[in-house]
Amino acid sequence: MEILRFTFMQRALFIGLIVGVLGATLGVFVVLKRLSFMGAGISHAAFGGIALGYFLGWDPILTAVIFCISVGIGISMLIENNRIKEDTAVGIFFTSTMALGILLIGLKEGYNIDLFGYLFGNILAVGREDLVISLAIGAIIAFSLYFFFKELILSILDPEMARVIGLPVSFLNHLLVALIALFIVISVRIVGIILVSALLTIPAATALQWSKNLRKVLVLSSIDSLGCVLGGLALSYYLDTSPGATIVILATLVFFTTFLLPLPLKKK
Amino acid sequence: MQEPIIEVKNVSFYYPPLEVLEDVNLTVKKGEFLAIIGPNGGGKTTLLKIILGLLKPQKGEVYIAGKRVEELGKWRSKIGYVPQTAQIDYTFPITVEEFVMTGRFGLIGLGKRPQAHDWEMVRKALREVKMEEWSKKQIGELSGGQRQKILIARSLALEPEILILDEPTTAVDPESSESFYELLLRLHEQGITIITVSHDVGVVAQYVDSIACLNRRLIKHDRPEEVIREGVLEEMYGREAAFFHHGAIPHIVVRETPPER
Numbered sequence: 001m002e003i004l005r006f007t008f009m010q011r012a013l014f015i016g017l018i019v020g021v022l023g024a025t026l027g028v029f030v031v032l033k034r035l036s037f038m039g040a041g042i043s044h045a046a047f048g049g050i051a052l053g054y055f056l057g058w059d060p061i062l063t064a065v066i067f068c069i070s071v072g073i074g075i076s077m078l079i080e081n082n083r084i085k086e087d088t089a090v091g092i093f094f095t096s097t098m099a100l101g102i103l104l105i106g107l108k109e110g111y112n113i114d115l116f117g118y119l120f121g122n123i124l125a126v127g128r129e130d131l132v133i134s135l136a137i138g139a140i141i142a143f144s145l146y147f148f149f150k151e152l153i154l155s156i157l158d159p160e161m162a163r164v165i166g167l168p169v170s171f172l173n174h175l176l177v178a179l180i181a182l183f184i185v186i187s188v189r190i191v192g193i194i195l196v197s198a199l200l201t202i203p204a205a206t207a208l209q210w211s212k213n214l215r216k217v218l219v220l221s222s223i224d225s226l227g228c229v230l231g232g233l234a235l236s237y238y239l240d241t242s243p244g245a246t247i248v249i250l251a252t253l254v255f256f257t258t259f260l261l262p263l264p265l266k267k268k
Numbered sequence: 269m270q271e272p273i274i275e276v277k278n279v280s281f282y283y284p285p286l287e288v289l290e291d292v293n294l295t296v297k298k299g300e301f302l303a304i305i306g307p308n309g310g311g312k313t314t315l316l317k318i319i320l321g322l323l324k325p326q327k328g329e330v331y332i333a334g335k336r337v338e339e340l341g342k343w344r345s346k347i348g349y350v351p352q353t354a355q356i357d358y359t360f361p362i363t364v365e366e367f368v369m370t371g372r373f374g375l376i377g378l379g380k381r382p383q384a385h386d387w388e389m390v391r392k393a394l395r396e397v398k399m400e401e402w403s404k405k406q407i408g409e410l411s412g413g414q415r416q417k418i419l420i421a422r423s424l425a426l427e428p429e430i431l432i433l434d435e436p437t438t439a440v441d442p443e444s445s446e447s448f449y450e451l452l453l454r455l456h457e458q459g460i461t462i463i464t465v466s467h468d469v470g471v472v473a474q475y476v477d478s479i480a481c482l483n484r485r486l487i488k489h490d491r492p493e494e495v496i497r498e499g500v501l502e503e504m505y506g507r508e509a510a511f512f513h514h515g516a517i518p519h520i521v522v523r524e525t526p527p528e529r
Contacts, residue, residue: 032360147379154370158356164320165374165426166344212406214361 003237011131012123012190012243016229018138019187019199024225025145026183027204028218029176033156038075038177039197041090043184045071046193047118048097048104054113055104061133061185068181071097076177080170121192121244123233134186141179152176153214190229191244202251203228209258224254273298273430273461274319279328281314288314289325292486296463301456303472303492304465306482312465313352315482316434319463320349332430345374348423350416352434352465358408364418365390365403371422393425394418396451398444412439420448424455431455433464449475 003009030039049067053060075089105113117125145152155162155172162169180200187196207221232247239246274296281289288311296302304312317323319330321337321344330337332347348371368390369382376382382390394400397417402410410418416439423431431452437445453475456462466472473479473492480488 032357150370150373150376150381151378153362154373157360157362157367157370158354160322160351160355161349161370161422162373163322164344164347164349165371166341167374208361212359212361212408213363214366217361 003234008124008126009233009237011126011128012233013230014131015126015134015186015190016233017226018134019183019190020226020229021222022138022141022183023187023199023229024203024207024221025218026141026179027200027202027225028207028214028221029145029152029156030180030200031204031208033176035176035180036197036201037087037090038072039180039184039200041075041094042068042072042177042181043188043193043196044094045097046184046188046196048099048101049185050118050188051101051104051113055108060113061130061188064188065137065182065185067097068184069178072177072181073174076173080173117192118188119192119194120242121188121190121195123190123243126189130189137182137186141182144175144179148172148175190233191247195244195248198248198251199225199229202248202255206251206255206258224251228254271298272296273300273333274463275331276315276319277329277331279315279318279325279330281311281318281323281325281327287484289318289486290484292328292482294480294486294488296461299456299459299461300478301452301462301476302464302478302480302488303469303476304463304480304482304486305467305469305472310483312482313434315486316349316432316463316465320347320432342374345372345426346429348426348428348431350419350423350431350433350436352438354419356407358410358415360407362407363403364399364405364407364410365394367407367418368393368403368421368425371425375426389427390421390425393421396424397421397448413441413444416440417444428460431460431462431464433462435465435467437466437468445471 004013030036046064046068048071049064050060052058052067053063056063071093075086075093078084078089079086105115114122114125116122151162151167151172152175155167155169159169162172183200184193184196187199191199203221203225204217206224207217210220211217228251229247232250233243235241235250236243236246272295274294276292276294279289279292280287292315294315304315306312314323318325319332319337321330321340324338332340333343335341335343365387369386371393372382372386372389376386391400391403394403397420399414399417399421402414402418407415407418416436420433420436423433437448440448449471452462452464456475464472464476469479476492478488478490479492480486
């Protein structure tokens, strides 16, 4: 395989593997809990986090991790008592964190930050440390989803019953949001801030059309997502297109193809 | 049989400016089978939610097994609850047996998966409500009455010490409703404490140890027959209520006028 000769491509495919599986799995929770817009909101907040890192001279990715988790939990606390509606809270943070990012970059004189790369992904910029960070954060996400699997399911399905039997529902809500934030930060290099929430939405939404069995949904979502992420990366290499955009368009095509298939073919 | 397991002490609850519960006191003994009756808007569901710790009253305290309900901890996993209207997304990709299993999640504990024994309890609960042949179906495929049955099965699957039911037979056909009360009676005989909210005083009066009448204020009658005599119902539902009896079972007809506040 010609494309595997390049180190950057090997790294991108490695991260794509992690991102593909985790996005698909986490995405099933996101779609079932109707957090797709929340995902988009937090991913845009990553821009503010990265800019903040540059401004303060800290590691931009690690700053973005902390910033996104804070914003995510902030939103989730604001909406907890229904004082502010979820879409309103997301709408406010979505824009204000991006505004903060633009402001901070403007204030930092002589900046040479690869803005475009963060916004739309840049697989050439994937470094060795990105592999380590992705692996570490990926392990945290995978472990959390495994460990809290049944608790997350019940807190999404029937939060009232979850509280009755003593599950820490508000912790679980914050956890899910924190995991979304972590996922976004490791996927930014490949698909970019603007498109990253697609990975949390489209494969899961596609899989949910195919099956009403949670285990099958998780498997199908992972297969779809891996296919689209790895296939999209390869395709973008040969077509010389943007990897992030290629992945998202591919996933969208699969989604609509599934959507248009006659029902008896799908539901088993 | 004698020690109190649920104690509601001086509980008042407001949805300002509306007073929903006024200085409610209620003691339920271990193993008691109690029905709470009363008009719509009388605060029945609110009281159940306060007992469960889902709502916090502005005044008063609830104790379960001697502990404040806020500090129940692990004991919570022994309480089965059937809500009147569960806010469940029935398109959720989960089968009937998996759904019933969620009732045991508190018992199973964090980070652990259901074991053979847990599945055995789920099958037993599904048998109790005669839904075992539906166990592999997705929950969205069920009818209203069947959905109610799996909610009941979920509350049974956790082998409850306390069972709290909010109008459990609303969507269920009369035949299932009768066999359901027979089931509650069997559980009662096993020593489970049961609180059920019901509209149908005539039906529950045959089964329960005691009846509490709730219309903002609560009056408990340790002999269900008292409720049927002595004008208790007239007082609670107002003068618009009319009664007629056939056999031993009185029926209530309430004119559709909102209760005075």
